[in-house]
Amino acid sequence: MPAPLTITAFDTYDLRFPTSEHLDGSDAMNPDPDYSAAYVVLHTNADGLRGFGMTFTIGRGNELCVQAIISIASLLVDQPLEALMRRPVDLYRRLTADSQLRWVGPEKGVIHLAAAAVLNAVWDLWARLRGQPLWRLVCGMTPEEFVASVDFRYLADALTPAQALELLRAQVAGREARVERLLEAGYPSYTTSAGWLGYSDDALREKCRDLKARGWSHFKIKVGRDLGDDLRRSGVLRREMGPDARMMIDANQVWDVPQAIEWIGHLARFDPWFVEEPTHPDDVLGHAAIARAIAPLRVATGEMCHNRIMFKQFMQAGAMQVCQLDSCRLGGMSEVLAVLLLAARFGVPVCPHAGGVGLCEYVQHLSMIDFVCVSGTLEGRVAEYSDHLHEHLHDPVVMERGCYMPPRAPGYGVRFTDAALGRFEHPAAGG
């Protein structure tokens, strides 16, 4: 009998890309991001088989995530993979509920971002071992296997395993046809590549034309620093796009609740498809008040919504009409799947947060799982897309006509190239 496949060691990397130099990614809350990845590589006793995971940050603080990854990934060394993945929810608990580490969360901030990197690396490794892209692997699970991957703790007042099973079983019959549809036409995206706050009007116009020509019909613009600027730039974008394309606005948390309601009132004339992050990401009741005040305009949020308990409340309170979950903010697949199920139960469309670095490569898998297994529909759903930094990934996203084409390479998609590791490692942290 051969030795079981075992995680033998891991490496970490503090990768920082100097995006602040060109104001790519600039918005009202984050004027100068340096897109960064706290990156982990899991080694095994099988020749050449490794698992790759990362969490995304915007620069300073990335070193804290790397440090936390070391604390968490250490729990995996010498563990056999099949045992870890027998009940993925147990793995989730083990990495997110260490009896002492939990105090500096729980399930939030640095340690949860780090847990995401590590858990994503384990799922990546598992998919590589099976020779499948992760979305295919999950879409091949029975509803019972799917439910055994989910952490339902603290969700009992909104979603039970039995309800989840029922929901998943109802989608089994159509799975195959939806996989075919994805392979043929891809999953629709929207793009923020035109609308960064640091871009001039001319740059905005030019980017918009380029993206339209490449097939996009949903455009997002950053707002919230100056109302006059917002009105002018929204006008520029709406004129370039034409009346049929969909425009979204994103305030990146800069407003208090009454100010949000007032400011959005001024921008309503541009007919935004949704309004993103109007106030602090922890403010469920604030978002609910804004949603009531601006209806039928819809509130989108989620990129900083840090765990399934927060998503549960956003949905219970009617505070989130579009669910923008993040593949690094949530604690890996066990928590992401919980949020997909919650969204289906509450009838909220999932449009994952992406951009940054590596996020597009991740979230394409999540949207495809949502479509094939959970929601069963593309209606009102687009995954975020941004043009930057894909060249540093080993298996970058493939876009066609504004759609994510299904990944075919095994794994979860965030293996960096050796060139990127050599060039962008931050000097202060260890590799």
Added chain:
Amino acid sequence: MPAPLTITAFDTYDLRFPTSEHLDGSDAMNPDPDYSAAYVVLHTNADGLRGFGMTFTIGRGNELCVQAIISIASLLVDQPLEALMRRPVDLYRRLTADSQLRWVGPEKGVIHLAAAAVLNAVWDLWARLRGQPLWRLVCGMTPEEFVASVDFRYLADALTPAQALELLRAQVAGREARVERLLEAGYPSYTTSAGWLGYSDDALREKCRDLKARGWSHFKIKVGRDLGDDLRRSGVLRREMGPDARMMIDANQVWDVPQAIEWIGHLARFDPWFVEEPTHPDDVLGHAAIARAIAPLRVATGEMCHNRIMFKQFMQAGAMQVCQLDSCRLGGMSEVLAVLLLAARFGVPVCPHAGGVGLCEYVQHLSMIDFVCVSGTLEGRVAEYSDHLHEHLHDPVVMERGCYMPPRAPGYGVRFTDAALGRFEHPAAGG
């Protein structure tokens, strides 16, 4: 003209006390805590004048807080103290809203715990410079100065600076009499020293007798691991205490919402004065549902409530009948004062979380500020107290008849002894 008082450098220490050896501090969620402090000492250009601050953790993860303290405290080096404290709210923003670091929070988890340590050290330094204990210094502020110390961002839908001013002005007349009362009789406390889950029934009985003899009339017991044990131990405690003493129960977040309601139903016969942390600390709506179901029993929570935006919602939703704010979880005095004001506005009594190490030394100041300046009353208010580890502080709390006697030494109270620094520094981290 002499050089202005300037912060010139800082040291950090990763201090861990091996409390897990005796199961002091054990509860249903935290079976084996090693009470720890991520500790910072600010140096100045004035001979002998230093500022001391810490954040509290329960062991693993303390190293992450130390690392984050280094990132945040670096922002203070070469800064003159008077300028930093001219508008304390600006200092709060500068240390909690760094445009890149904010991403790995925001205002939560490791970076917020670290910001608390640093901000508390600055307030400590300021009080030492003025030669006053911090509570006296804050109680000497005009309502206008008090309001200028508070961060009101994201609170506009619940509390404005104008409302806060009105509230503070109404308490000015009685301030002096309340200070006198504190100096004479102290601030009442309750104690968890008897009720740790790891203690035997005999140990529970013995601790209870001892504490009663020393003047306490409020006792808290840990529950939530096993219902049979809870019923038996609650009975032991209630019999020892007698019917007039107040018993509280603390589940440390172990229940889902429906389970909490059922379990508390069984324990209601012991007439608990409040029920603490029935479910996940992020679950505002879950706590609200529990509070509705168990009324007139009251829900207490707050030790893991990570910022003023969460406290705002707990109060708006009727989810918190007792506010157990924490001096390390919140981002220093600017955020603590915001929560004291919110509590007064919503009529919620503040009973701060303490125990651990250093927390008692901190929170006595906060309860005294609440009494003198904000709520103006002791009605329904007791600050938590626990017997452990005070010997390692330079100015440990003084308890008389179960009351905190007002601190008289300058500062905020968490300077560790040189002996403690020598003995309990964790080998992995630097001092």
